[in-house]
Amino acid sequence: MKRVSMTVNGVRHEADVESRTLLVHFIREQLELTGTNVGCDTSSCGACTILMNGQSVKSCTVLAVQADGAAVTTVEGLASNGDWHPVQKAFHENHGLQCGFCTPGMMMAAVGYLDENPAPTEEEVRLALEGNLCRCTGYHNIVKAVLAAADDMGS
Amino acid sequence: MTPKTSADICGMGHSMKRKEDPRFLQGKGNYIDDIVLPGMLWLDIVRSPIAYGKIKGIDSSKALEVPGVLAVLTGKDLEAYNLHWMPTLMSDTQMVLPTDTVMYQAQEVAAVIATSRYAAADGVAAVEVDYEPMKPVIDPFKALEEDAPVLRSDKDGQTDNRIWHWEAGDKAATDKVFEEADVVVRERMHVPRIHVASIETCGCVADFNPVEGHLTVYMTTQAPHAIRTVLALVAGHVGLSEEKIRVVSPDIGGGFGGKVPVYPGYVVAIAASVVLGKPVKWIEDRMENLQADSFARDYHMAAELAADADGKIRGLRIKTLADHGYSDAQAAPSKFPAGLFSICTGSYDMEQAYAEVDAVYTNKPPGGVAYRCSFRVTEAVHCMERVVDTLAHRIGKDPAELREENFIPKEAFPYQSPLGWEYDSGDYQAAMDKAKEMIGYDDLRREQAEKRARSELMGIGVCSFTEVLGAGPSKDFDILGIKMFDSAEVRVHPTGKAIARFGTKSQGQGHETTYAQIIAEELGLPAAHVQVEEGDTDTAPYGLGTYASRSTPTAGAAGAMAARQIRDKASKIAAHLMEVSEEDLEWEPGKFSVKGAPDRSVTIQDCAFAAYTNLPEGMEPGLEATNYYDPPNLTFPFGTYICVVDIDRGTGEVTVRRFVAVDDCGNIINPMIVQGQIHGGLTQGIGPALFEEIPYDEDGNNLAGSFMDYLVPTSMETPAWETGHTITPSPHHPLGAKGVGESATVGAPPAIANAVVDALAHLGVTHLDIPITPDKVWDILNEKGVAE
Numbered sequence: 001m002k003r004v005s006m007t008v009n010g011v012r013h014e015a016d017v018e019s020r021t022l023l024v025h026f027i028r029e030q031l032e033l034t035g036t037n038v039g040c041d042t043s044s045c046g047a048c049t050i051l052m053n054g055q056s057v058k059s060c061t062v063l064a065v066q067a068d069g070a071a072v073t074t075v076e077g078l079a080s081n082g083d084w085h086p087v088q089k090a091f092h093e094n095h096g097l098q099c100g101f102c103t104p105g106m107m108m109a110a111v112g113y114l115d116e117n118p119a120p121t122e123e124e125v126r127l128a129l130e131g132n133l134c135r136c137t138g139y140h141n142i143v144k145a146v147l148a149a150a151d152d153m154g155s
Numbered sequence: 156m157t158p159k160t161s162a163d164i165c166g167m168g169h170s171m172k173r174k175e176d177p178r179f180l181q182g183k184g185n186y187i188d189d190i191v192l193p194g195m196l197w198l199d200i201v202r203s204p205i206a207y208g209k210i211k212g213i214d215s216s217k218a219l220e221v222p223g224v225l226a227v228l229t230g231k232d233l234e235a236y237n238l239h240w241m242p243t244l245m246s247d248t249q250m251v252l253p254t255d256t257v258m259y260q261a262q263e264v265a266a267v268i269a270t271s272r273y274a275a276a277d278g279v280a281a282v283e284v285d286y287e288p289m290k291p292v293i294d295p296f297k298a299l300e301e302d303a304p305v306l307r308s309d310k311d312g313q314t315d316n317r318i319w320h321w322e323a324g325d326k327a328a329t330d331k332v333f334e335e336a337d338v339v340v341r342e343r344m345h346v347p348r349i350h351v352a353s354i355e356t357c358g359c360v361a362d363f364n365p366v367e368g369h370l371t372v373y374m375t376t377q378a379p380h381a382i383r384t385v386l387a388l389v390a391g392h393v394g395l396s397e398e399k400i401r402v403v404s405p406d407i408g409g410g411f412g413g414k415v416p417v418y419p420g421y422v423v424a425i426a427a428s429v430v431l432g433k434p435v436k437w438i439e440d441r442m443e444n445l446q447a448d449s450f451a452r453d454y455h456m457a458a459e460l461a462a463d464a465d466g467k468i469r470g471l472r473i474k475t476l477a478d479h480g481y482s483d484a485q486a487a488p489s490k491f492p493a494g495l496f497s498i499c500t501g502s503y504d505m506e507q508a509y510a511e512v513d514a515v516y517t518n519k520p521p522g523g524v525a526y527r528c529s530f531r532v533t534e535a536v537h538c539m540e541r542v543v544d545t546l547a548h549r550i551g552k553d554p555a556e557l558r559e560e561n562f563i564p565k566e567a568f569p570y571q572s573p574l575g576w577e578y579d580s581g582d583y584q585a586a587m588d589k590a591k592e593m594i595g596y597d598d599l600r601r602e603q604a605e606k607r608a609r610s611e612l613m614g615i616g617v618c619s620f621t622e623v624l625g626a627g628p629s630k631d632f633d634i635l636g637i638k639m640f641d642s643a644e645v646r647v648h649p650t651g652k653a654i655a656r657f658g659t660k661s662q663g664q665g666h667e668t669t670y671a672q673i674i675a676e677e678l679g680l681p682a683a684h685v686q687v688e689e690g691d692t693d694t695a696p697y698g699l700g701t702y703a704s705r706s707t708p709t710a711g712a713a714g715a716m717a718a719r720q721i722r723d724k725a726s727k728i729a730a731h732l733m734e735v736s737e738e739d740l741e742w743e744p745g746k747f748s749v750k751g752a753p754d755r756s757v758t759i760q761d762c763a764f765a766a767y768t769n770l771p772e773g774m775e776p777g778l779e780a781t782n783y784y785d786p787p788n789l790t791f792p793f794g795t796y797i798c799v800v801d802i803d804r805g806t807g808e809v810t811v812r813r814f815v816a817v818d819d820c821g822n823i824i825n826p827m828i829v830q831g832q833i834h835g836g837l838t839q840g841i842g843p844a845l846f847e848e849i850p851y852d853e854d855g856n857n858l859a860g861s862f863m864d865y866l867v868p869t870s871m872e873t874p875a876w877e878t879g880h881t882i883t884p885s886p887h888h889p890l891g892a893k894g895v896g897e898s899a900t901v902g903a904p905p906a907i908a909n910a911v912v913d914a915l916a917h918l919g920v921t922h923l924d925i926p927i928t929p930d931k932v933w934d935i936l937n938e939k940g941v942a943e
Contacts, residue, residue, distance in 0.1 A: 018273065025272065034189040035182015037408065039354040040441035044862030047354055075182035088180045092172055095831050099663030100179025101186060101355045101408025126870040133862070135354050135409050136663045138834030139870040 004068040009077030017064045024048045026064035035075040035104045046132030049105035050074050056112030075104035086152040096145035098136035106132045110146045160744045166676030170827035175667045184406045187358040187375050192434040198424050199275035201265040201282045203257040206518040206855020207291035218281040223274025228266040230254040241389050243484035251422045258481040259520045261446035263419040268427050291518035291855040295478040298515045306516045316516045318483050323497040323574045324509035332470035332507045336461035340545045342922045346534045348453040348849045351526045355408020358438035359421050361428035371401045377414045378700025379404040383692045404690035410662035412525040413449030415486040415702050446860040451526030453478040454534040458542040466552050468561045471508040485523030487530045488632045494530025497574035498623040501539040502583045503561040508573040518855045527900040529624045529703040536620045540905035548916050554617045578791045585881045590795040590817040612802035616910025620902040621793040624894040625708025629785045641709035642696035645717040646779035649767040651760030652684040658698010659710040660690045665828045677718030679745025679759050704894035713784035715889040720780035725762035731771040732757050790885045790893035794818040796906040804943040807933030817879045821893035833899045834876050840903020842868045848926050
């Protein structure tokens with residue numbers, strides 16, 4: 001067992017974990033933040049995307065011990081003081097979600113990307129989200145939502 | 156369509172933002188893996204690495220030494236309770252866990268139960284199974300050869316690998332049409348095995364209470380009520396009768412038909428919970444999911460079209476071999492083993508048609524789930540729409556023009572198809588006209604001619620599909636004898652708010668919003684005030700679930716009918732409150748007023764309060780209704796899709812440049828949600844058309860068993876979709892609606908395949924099997940000498 005400490009959504013946590021514990025399992029099962037989902041075993045689907053020190057990462061491919069000392073943001077940390085993040089608002093307004101399973105990872109990937117590129121083109125958004133699979137929406141409204149969020153955040 | 160209700164009420168026709176969104180957007184969805192119960196154990200499954208063979212022994216001793224591992228269950232353990240076999244929804248049988256033979260790769264062989272997810276996985280790695288491999292039967296055509304081993308020798312009377320033969324139409328009359336026809340075209344085509352690949356895999360938490368003998372199963376199921384009945388049938392003999400079983404379907408992360416059948420993992424988890432007296436969680440990982448369950452299609456079809464010299468279609472003949480894998484474990488209505496394949500005559504009027512399907516067993520996992528498809532409609536439409544294009548190319552006629560000349564005219568509805576369906580309504584030319592206008596069809600044909608002159612490869616693909624949805628009328632449709640009605644129960648509370656429960660189960664379709672809009676439309680209560688619930692067999696009325704685009708045609712109709720019963724009672728209350736006769740009342744959404752005195756009115760909320768406080772004498776208190784809706788007919792949505800593809804002569808890669816989809820699903824409940832359904836369906840159409848396939852090698856190894864090899868479309872391969880609609884209401888559905896969830900999955904693959912063939916037709920290409928991968932195209936380009 002290893003002792004890890006990290007700040008998740010602004011709250012500091014310390015816990016003992018097996019070295020092999022995946023970050024996504026630590027977040028879901030030890031911290032009971034079940035918004036982050038697991039969709040594959042091969043880092044292909046992106047359902048588990050979170051922000052680690054501001055960068056979007058697939059938390060099924062990071063060990064909890066690798067996140068020792070890190071600042072992590074999950075979907076539960078997107079809203080602040082009850083106000084939705086512009087990306088959350090834009091997904092709602094533009095019908096960017098259906099079953100909702102890929103949505104947390106999709107939004108975290110979008111938030112991470114908009115931080116790097118606040119005014120992307122449609123093509124750039126599509127490229128940025130290539131690592132996040134959605135089986136319901138056909139991406140059309142997700143792309144629209146991310147562009148709308150970029151507009152909202154820029155204005 | 157102009158909505159009849161105000162934006163405050165938000166009935167049909169309003170693009171109401173979804174009521175389910177807030178929990179999903181804040182990470183508060185409640186999916187199966189989010190459920191944690193006190194004392195819960197974990198189950199993981201040992202799977203067969205081989206496709207066919209004998210089990211000589213299973214040694215669990217090392218697994219039982221792994222810290223945290225509590226038990227290992229095998230087929231022999233289940234045999235003691237007679238739970239090692241189970242029926243499928245098609246009245247076939249399937250092993251839960253094997254006692255002596257494995258029949259497909261990734262078959263469940265043993266289950267490890269442990270105190271944590273990781274310990275269970277460690278236990279799986281430590282179970283030693285000694286197999287004696289046998290030569291599997293993988294090719295369905297070889298399965299029919301005389302010397303093929305009989306795979307299902309466990310079944311009494313089974314002497315070969317045939318499961319069933321199904322046919323529709325008049326064979327002799329159809330043969331005669333073919334003999335007399337000027338032109339006959341033929342194509343052999345394979346719509347291969349694919350996978351639903353919902354982003355959430357399958358799983359359950361089984362919670363058996365040994366004191367009360369009560370079982371609660373939280374599971375990823377699209378049909379909780381039917382599953383409860385099946386569980387009672389499977390496990391009734393060990394005391395689990397139906398009143399002691401509660402099935403709860405929580406939020407579902409995509410279903411697409413893959414979460415209709417009962418898979419062995421569910422049953423093993425239940426058995427483990429019963430044996431250990433603790434809650435047991437089983438969650439598939441992605442590779443298990445892609446290798447063991449949720450497979451669809453796999454129809455080998457030989458299609459022939461007979462026509463006059465000018466292209467008037469006279470007859471259709473299709474001979475099909477269906478590869479079901481180890482068991483017929485699809486979930487089609489029992490009288491329809493080949494599903495609704497007889498919709499294959501599609502949008503075209505013709506004299507005769509004959510279709511036959513032979514189903515066979517092979518050493519593959521059970522297949523044939525109705526993947527975003529109303530039971531084999533995808534295969535039928537693909538077959539017809541491809542062979543129509545073959546005819547167009549043969550006689551040198553534009554594929555859109557040939558379709559228009561053969562459409563069933565709108566005056567002919569209700570239309571009796573040669574294979575026995577009564578199409579409810581349609582205006583196929585209107586959808587075609589709109590699609591051609593949106594995409595600029597004539598300009599594209601000119602562009603194509605110019606490009607062809609420059610040796611550039613561009614294709615235009617057309618598909619004019621007709622679907623058959625809403626199974627279905629009880630005289631024909633049942634699953635395991637249970638009629639395929641669906642249900643709604645609506646209760647209006649004293650303050651005028653309501654709860655509505657349904658026998659279906661949303662997996663992303665947005666029922667919590669659209670069903671509320673249906674109630675709002677009929678009662679004039681704001682949709683925001685209608686709470687919708689589904690998925691809990693203890694509370695929701697019995698229904699057959701959500702698949703085959705049946706929710707709006709069946710449960711949606713039930714919701715409307717229940718609301719109308721409530722409105723009828725409210726009308727009596729309104730008359731009582733205003734001291735007038737009921738005949739003197741006029742209804743507008745949300746309000747009864749006195750004819751000729753519009754200032755005298757009461758709201759539906761007033762009536763609701765009075766239903767609990769101030770009733771007419773002799774009236775039963777309360778304001779609620781339940782409706783079990785048995786549809787009088789199926790619904791027949793349709794549309795025309797036109798797409799443009801460009802082919803890279805250097806790589807063979809096909810790029811979908813534009814895709815226009817014009818759908819007609821009758822009256823629309825929520826335009827935003829309908830458009831979203833089309834977008835998603837189109838993407839699940841582009842996948843099988845260009846990328847997705849589950850192939851097997853000759854040893855039965857799954858060659859696309861992870862997302863590294865099973866290529867679902869990403870945002871990069873998916874174009875910006877262009878959608879439009881026409882509205883031809885269903886004459887028999889209470890709301891005039893038809894259902895829409897699957898139209899695009901059905902219509903998109905042939906549109907894309909037709910576009911690719913259209914790009915290559917001048918080179919003599921008449922057909923390409925889907926998925927049309929770059930290597931398939933490049934081989935043709937190379938063979939024809941046009942590869943760069």
